[in-house]
Amino acid sequence: MQCPESVRCLSAYILDELVPSEREAFKNHVLGCAQCSAELASFESVKTALNSWDDEALPVSAVAHRERIRNLAKPLTKQEKASRLSPFNWWQWAPSALSFAVLVLVFMDASFLVAEDGFSVSFGGLKNDASVVQMVDREELQQVIARLEQRQDQNNIALMQAVLNQTRESSEANFQQLFAFFDQQRLNDLEQVRASYDQLAESDFETLRSLQQLASYVSFNEIVR
């Protein structure tokens, strides 16, 4: 069992939270209390054990770490500066550039023709006949480009027409569906009104018949009297 004084004051004593008079009183108590004395000695032994730490020198294996740390403030060499200024080296972009070039050639439907007098490049799937082989002057190239543009325009127009037709057709279909729906709705409403009217007329007719029966009964009584 723990001494009540120890429970009350020991942690405060260790954490140096006691006022001087309380501290003195607890010290006096410890002198006469074996439990508190042992408890306090245990805590002191922990502090003593921890305080036995003696600073160590950096190990031999710290050389690389030291070097890296000291080099943090080292001025950059010209090569380092250059690599920092131009972090994107051309060879990093070479594969992307090559892929882009191939893609462009594919889109342009390009073809190469090697002849005795050199080579020629053609675009737009032109036939490799003799006239095409000679097509290296600017004028012909412009013609090809113009043809390509024309074809592109035609394609665009065709595409737009297809889109418009599809839109119109789908709009028509939608309107027809809408009209059919409204018409059906109107017929349903009429049917409902007619049913309600019949029901009302039926109920009125029953009321009339009851009144007639009542009148007959009354007139019969009058005759009897």
Added chain:
Amino acid sequence: MGTIIDEDQALVAAAVKGSEQAWIDLVVRYESRIYNQALRLTGNSADALDLMQEVFIGIYKNLHRFRGESKFSSWVFRIVHNKSIDLARRWRPPVELKSSEEPDQLAKIPSTASDEPDEQIAQEQTNAQVQVLLGQLPIEQRLVVELKLFQSQTFEEISISQDISENTAKTRFYSALKKLKDLLEKNHAMP
């Protein structure tokens, strides 16, 4: 002490302006202290060196933010603290003992330097015992013990540097001591 603080601030100012020598002087001044802190917090030399390197990189990157409102050593320890927390999240505690193994593990370490004639080995063994003890504590308690016992900070200073209340700092410190006390008592109780 005031002179050291002034020298620290002068070196920081010069390093911020790009003086390589000022940075090296700062490193020389603090490397042993940071390494020993890291050794106590991580429990082994390899992790301590990595932590020391990360701390210095952190110091260098943030040097321009040091305004001199607090002591440079306190500011440095704040970085040690942050990096230690990072390390504690990434790595297992340096020495993790199951309760049944605790006395055996502690018994392996000589309790006094007299067990070994060589002074350096004795020092390393004494330090190893401290590392084993600190290794039993969670990182939060280890940091408070480090600040209170090894850096001689007040609980008020600890509460500020750790962003915790003073009461939390005291509770962590007392819990740590109590845990270590129980551990040592168990160790001594072994036949």
